[in-house]
Structures are given as C-alpha cells and as structure tokens.
Amino acid sequence: MDDPGTSLPTDAVVRRTADRLHSAAIHLLRRLRREDDASGLTGPRLSALSVVVFGGPRTIGALASAEQVRPPTMTRLVAALEAGGLVTREPDPTDARATLVRATPAGVRLLEEGRGRRADRLARQLATLPQAELATLDKAAEILDRLSRISQDGRQSG
C-alpha cells in the first residue's frame, strides 16, 4: 500500500498515526480518570507534584513552564496541593516576588508509595502485556516526551 521509501514517512501515514495517537491519549486519560481518584490526586496535580518531588523546589512560574500551563492554572494546582498538605509555599530568598514550592514529606511519600494511584492502575493493566509490547509503549512515551520539549521551544507567534 504505502511506500515510505527513504526514512521520512508519507503524509498519509503520519496523519493516520497522529489521529490514532490523539485518540489513544484521550481514551487513556479518560479511563484513568474514571479508574481511581480516591487518592484525591487528579492527573494535573499528580503531574505537578512529581515535578517538585523529583526535581526539587521551584517557583510557580518554573512549574507552569515545566507543565506547559499558564501561571494562573499552576497557582490553583499548587493551592490544591498545599491544601492537601503535599507541598508548602515559601518566599524565594532571591526574589521576593516569587514563591518556592516544596514537596512535604507527605507529598514525597505519596509519590514513592506507588507514584500515584492512577499510574498504578495503568501499571496493573500494562502488566498483562507481553514484554515486547511494553517496550514499544516505553519507547513511544520517550519519543513523545522528546517531541513535547522540541515543540515547547519552537513556539513563537500565534
């Protein structure tokens, strides 16, 4: 059917993959959302928390940038995490405007104790896959992450 020829894929192949990937991502997250929110941690909160837990304390702005959301969104996510006792906010000693977000022991513990229930549920499902397929998913995640960082920098005019 298609003939990729050299190393760059054709437009049709690319678009089909994009469509599949888009759909797969939507369904994956929807499923996880429904699976378990009993931990009290939603996806975005968990994701933000993991940044400060594994990357150390940082400002709201840095966090927003890392998570690719606007500052007001991150302000709210951090507020929720703080209300849950998972992070603290403290003034940045080098810049009085900025707020440093730091994970509390409880926050660290929550992530260490299973890296969040959502990923845990997913893990349980992934465990049923043969090793080769799991490896494929792992590679895919890495590729997407790399792509994410590239497009993040390449952004300019609207």
Next chain:
Amino acid sequence: MDDPGTSLPTDAVVRRTADRLHSAAIHLLRRLRREDDASGLTGPRLSALSVVVFGGPRTIGALASAEQVRPPTMTRLVAALEAGGLVTREPDPTDARATLVRATPAGVRLLEEGRGRRADRLARQLATLPQAELATLDKAAEILDRLSRISQDGRQSG
C-alpha cells in the same frame, strides 16, 4: 516477591512505563489543546464526531459507550456539535426513547478536511521523526487502544 518467569515484565519496569506514559499523554493533549482550537472543536468533541462520521449514525448511549464517558457527558458533547451544525439528532425509529446522532455534510467535511486541526498539528510534528520512531508510535497507539477496550469490559469491583 513475584516471579512471572516467562514473558511478563517486572513490576518496576511496568510502573516506570506507566508513569512515563501517563505523563506523556497529559503533556501531549495539553500541547495540542494550546496549539490550535481555532477550528472550534475541542478534543472530546472531535473524538465524538469522528465516531459518527466514520462509524455511521448511532444513539447517545452507544456514543457514550464508545467514548467511555457517561450519558450526560455525551448529551452535552452532542448538543455542542449540534449547535455547531456538525451533527443532527433524530428519533430512533426502532426505539422512541433513543436519539440517533447523525453527522451532517459539514461535520463530514470538517473531518475530511484534515481530520481536525489538532491531529493535523500533531501530524506536522510527527513528520519530523524518522520512520522507525513513527512506526513505534503507531504500534503504541494500537496497543493502547486494545488495552482500552479490554479494561472497558473487564471493569468490576474496586
């Protein structure tokens, strides 16, 4: 601990992949959301529309099931699509309780004209990848989709 022995991967590997995948999915969709919403179609709406465009008319319930959301959520999504002139709602001739959702020519056209801007943007990024990586992503999407359907049926007690 556990010893799956044969082809099943270890717990640690599975969990790491789950975490990466979770994160990758969140970031992928966030990025796409920011890239382009000028089409007026959000992810869930686009996803629902594509079901009726490519799968033919079906009821709200069937649509909700296909998209793995609750009926009220699908009612709202369909209402938005209808307001945009992309689908119509008509009584199901075989069941007066049910509503058949059918894509309008405009809805079909929108999807055919690039399968939505979101996937299109993604496609543009994917086009920069070598063929092997694209193939990996394609395989991953297929695996996730399959997993999605399995867990949909296999759901039971918490």
Next chain:
DNA sequence: ATCCTTTAATTAGCTATGCTACACAAGTGT
C-alpha cells in the same frame, strides 16, 4: 390491559482544568 421494572436521555448541580484580563508587588534599567 394494567402495573412494575428497566432502559435512554435529559436536567441540575458539583468539581476540576484550562484560559484571558486585570491588579499588584517587586525587580531592573535609565
């Protein structure tokens, strides 16, 4: 035929995530 239960869809109301616009405090440069 009537009553009861189940099913399909909707409405109402909640939480959460994302955004922009605006306000304000604190750095920065002239």
Next chain:
DNA sequence: ACACTTGTGTAGCATAGCTAATTAAAGGAT
C-alpha cells in the same frame, strides 16, 4: 525617581467529567 518588566494572584469564563434525580418509553408479569 520613574517607567518597564516580571512573578503571582484574583476574577470570571468555557469545557469536561461525574452523580443524582427526572421523564418517557419499552418490556414483562399478572
């Protein structure tokens, strides 16, 4: 000192997801 920029926060909007409760119709039992 003054203006400009930057980091957060507040207010308000739209969307998406949910559950609970309502309404209408289908289906089964008597």
